[in-house]
Amino acid sequence: MADQTSTMPTAPTPIPVCKGEGYEHWSIRMKTILKSRDLWDLVEQGVNNAEPDEIKLKNVKKRDAHAMAIIQQAVHDHLFSRIAAAESSKESWDILKMEYQGDTQVKAIKLQGLRREFENLSMKDNETVGEYFSRVIGNVSQKRAYGEIISNQTIVEKILRSLSPKFDHIVPSIEVSFDLSKLTPVRLMSSLQS
Incomplete structure (x- = not known):
């Protein structure tokens, strides 16, 4: 019997919304969603703007914009203003992480x-x-x-x-x-x- 799991349609994963509480659980869920869409490395490491291949850089920036859109959807309206000016998914993620997890101390x-x-x-x-x-x-x-x-x-x-x-x-x-x-x-x- 052929493997039919690869052809079966799947429902999109619902995006959890962070309202300011439960950041730890929200961030774990978001990491999983972003990993499942092959976007987590961009969020974690950022875009390498020194990439010499313009086509590759354009594709990476497009994927970064996709990751940023997911993060923006995942915050409540009253938190959105904190990340609205961010220019990358990494910057958005780092702003939220700093606010809710804080610095080392x-x-x-x-x-x-x-x-x-x-x-x-x-x-x-x-x-x-x-x-x-x-x-x-x-x-x-x-x-x-x-x-x-x-x-x-x-x-x-x-x-x-x-x-x-x-x-x-x-x-x-x-x-x-x-x-x-x-x-x-x-x-x-x-x-x-x-």
Whole structure:
């Protein structure tokens, strides 16, 4: 049977709109959308205006304008004025990034707060495994958005240490049954749910 997935039409990915809150999640979604359209490298590195091939430079600038149009669509009207004067997708992205993530010092402060929150996370008695995982992974996603490198093992160990007491009899069997250095959070969640 021939592969029909390449000929099947797909609906365009909806563009998430940033209203000023939830920048970390918005930026992750936007990176994925821009990567899927082969535009992220332009946003991240900018246009090389020293390109000697005029046709190639014109095509790159056209792709950059496409990336900038996507970014402009992805901000609420009250934020648009902040990037309206930007002349490239990189400039637009960097303006938003600076405003919502800040410079190195601001990032360090935000990361410190997220690390403290991560350390203090623990599963509530009335919370489901899925709800607790969502809280942990939400924190991890924010830290990763600020450049923090967090291994799966760190996440797995944190979750095992901070489960509610009703899981006290299950944790040792998971620690014996799995190599924690290779266990993914998704696999751990499925083990705990079953």
